[in-house]
Amino acid sequence: MDTPNGSFDVVANIDYRRTHPEVTVLDPPDAIQHLHNRQSMLQCVADMNLSNSYGKVGIPKQLVIKKDASSIPGAVAKAGLMLPVVAKPLVADGSAKSHELSLAYDQQSLQKLEPPLVLQEFVNHGGVMFKVYIVGETIKVVRRFSLPDVCKRELSNIVGVFRFPRVSCAAASADNADLDPGVAELPPRPLLEKLAKELCCLLGLRLFNLDIIREHGTRDRFYVIDINYFPGYGKMPEYEHIFTDFLLSLVQNQYKKKST
Numbered sequence: 454m455d456t457p458n459g460s461f462d463v464v465a466n467i468d469y470r471r472t473h474p475e476v477t478v479l480d481p482p483d484a485i486q487h488l489h490n491r492q493s494m495l496q497c498v499a500d501m502n503l504s505n506s507y508g509k510v511g512i513p514k515q516l517v518i519k520k521d522a523s524s525i526p527g528a529v530a531k532a533g534l535m536l537p538v539v540a541k542p543l544v545a546d547g548s549a550k551s552h553e554l555s556l557a558y559d560q561q562s563l564q565k566l567e568p569p570l571v572l573q574e575f576v577n578h579g580g581v582m583f584k585v586y587i588v589g590e591t592i593k594v595v596r597r598f599s600l601p602d603v604c605k606r607e608l609s610n611i612v613g614v615f616r617f618p619r620v621s622c623a624a625a626s627a628d629n630a631d632l633d634p635g636v637a638e639l640p641p642r643p644l645l646e647k648l649a650k651e652l653c654c655l656l657g658l659r660l661f662n663l664d665i666i667r668e669h670g671t672r673d674r675f676y677v678i679d680i681n682y683f684p685g686y687g688k689m690p691e692y693e694h695i696f697t698d699f700l701l702s703l704v705q706n707q708y709k710k711k712s713t
């Protein structure tokens with residue numbers, strides 16, 4: 454059902470569902486594809502503007518550059534993006550290239566970046582991030598080490614664009630590390646539950662994860678920086694039970710539907 458340009462054929466999928474009612478579709482391909490673009494991926498979170506007594510969840514200020522690297526310094530200044538910025542390939546299709554991220558420290562060096570890109574303000578978060586795994590209605594959160602904060606002095610001394618390795622692969626779990634409690638504290642459960650529930654509805658997906666950071670120095674200001682479809686669930690604690698329960702609940706729901 455993949456078309457030559459790599460996009461899913463929505464009509465063919467609807468047709469498949471109609472002609473194969475016995476097949477349970479866990480998540481529809483067109484909804485999955487929505488996460489293959491770093492701009493559309495975070496749009497739901499931005500639109501949701503989640504804010505309650507447990508905290509506030511948004512996305513870092515960002516800008517999409519489709520082409521023409523020479524226009525980047527002007528576009529960044531016009532959009533009021535603060536440096537440094539994280540440059541991420543616009544396409545997030547799981548290829549090695551789509552994970553080639555860099556940090557750009559100064560205005561002039563921005564021209565060295567290669568569009569199409571999403572440029573995101575770098576948010577200091579104390580070097581720890583939270584991976585929030587979602588499997589249907591179940592949520593699991595783990596702490597991971599992340600990029601360290603960038604201080605003002607560093608910013609005024611450093612120029613250039615620096616590639617950084619795939620942090621999520623390299624980073625060890627930060628669950629047992631001796632961390633500043635203000636940095637290590639997991640995001641409030643009720644806030645994550647609300648976020649996950651609304652995202653499941655808005656994205657039309659059941660199996661994904663979110664990378665979330667807490668702005669350093671705040672208790673309740675969170676940013677979603679990445680959403681991945683069907684992430685490496687092997688790193689999610691208790692995945693065996695969670696997946697078994699999820700699949701069983703699908704079967705039970707099918708039964709219920711048939712018998713009503």
Ligand SMILES: Nc1ncnc2c1ncn2[C@@H]1O[C@H](COP(=O)(O)OP(=O)(O)OP(=O)(O)O)[C@@H](O)[C@H]1O
Nearest residue numbers: 513539552573574575576599600620621664678679
């Ligand atoms: N806006 C940001 N502010 C601060 N740090 C960031 C920001 N965006 C990304 N990072 C850092 O870069 C890492 C990789 O970013 P991101 O998750 O968006 O890329 P990715 O290539 O899709 O990664 P992966 O698939 O490995 O999770 C994050 O885990 C975090 O450490």
Ligand SMILES: [Mg+2]
Nearest residue numbers: 621664679680
């Ligand atoms: Mg990520």
